[in-house]
Amino acid sequence: DAKTTQPPSMDCAEGRAANLPCNHSTISGNEYVYWYRQIHSQGPQYIIHGLKNNETNEMASLIITEDRKSSTLILPHATLRDTAVYYCIVRVANRDDKIIFGKGTRLHILP
Amino acid sequence: GAVVSQHPSRVICKSGTSVKIECRSLDFQATTMFWYRQFPKQSLMLMATSNEGSKATYEQGVEKDKFLINHASLTLSTLTVTSAHPEDSSFYICSARTSRYTDTQYFGPGTRLTVL
Numbered sequence: 001d002a003k004t005t006q007p008p009s010m011d012c013a014e015g016r017a018a019n020l021p022c023n024h025s026t027i028s029g030n031e032y033v034y035w036y037r038q039i040h041s042q043g044p045q046y047i048i049h050g051l052k053n054n055e056t057n058e059m060a061s062l063i064i065t066e067d068r069k070s071s072t073l074i075l076p077h078a079t080l081r082d083t084a085v086y087y088c089i090v091r092v093a094n095r096d097d098k099i100i101f102g103k104g105t106r107l108h109i110l111p
Numbered sequence: 112g113a114v115v116s117q118h119p120s121r122v123i124c125k126s127g128t129s130v131k132i133e134c135r136s137l138d139f140q141a142t143t144m145f146w147y148r149q150f151p152k153q154s155l156m157l158m159a160t161s162n163e164g165s166k167a168t169y170e171q172g173v174e175k176d177k178f179l180i181n182h183a184s185l186t187l188s189t190l191t192v193t194s195a196h197p198e199d200s201s202f203y204i205c206s207a208r209t210s211r212y213t214d215t216q217y218f219g220p221g222t223r224l225t226v227l
Binding site: 036038041042043044045046085087098099100101102103104 | 115117145147154155156157160202204206215216217218219220221223
């Protein structure tokens, strides 16, 4: 079973910041928060991951609450190409673990 | 970033035939590969995990005799759907990672299987 809860869908206007929430209230101390996205009929694409500090890369920012029970993925300037299903995943990230996908959030970027 | 390819990208076959899907890591050695299946409007479902040179570990409910997985080299894993039926029609996705950098897992583009 997925260890995360995400809203099933969200809309965001093109050019605005898209903020995607994720609850992971049972996260363990050694589990990372990962975000992937899947554009229609393609394989999942890695976006970002973090343990407890906020992270930023060229695609997005990841904000993790101090208690680590929730996080937010931020796409700073959403474009139509960001329309996809976004998956928030918690995992230990060692050689024995495997990525289990939940239902994710279907993000619609509106022109 | 690392690249994982799948072949074919799309396949249509008749019921009762077997279909082989290849997954290759193009610029790294994949000690572990994973196979997922995705039905329309659903999430990815993990089918099995395979480590190079050993037998695959199947998830509960996945028939190992129907979905044959071979991971004979560090850059190639194959999934063979044996005696395919229309209900096996799905989007099959592989992913790969190295043992050295276990936090990074790369996904292939997927293979669309349609069984008539």
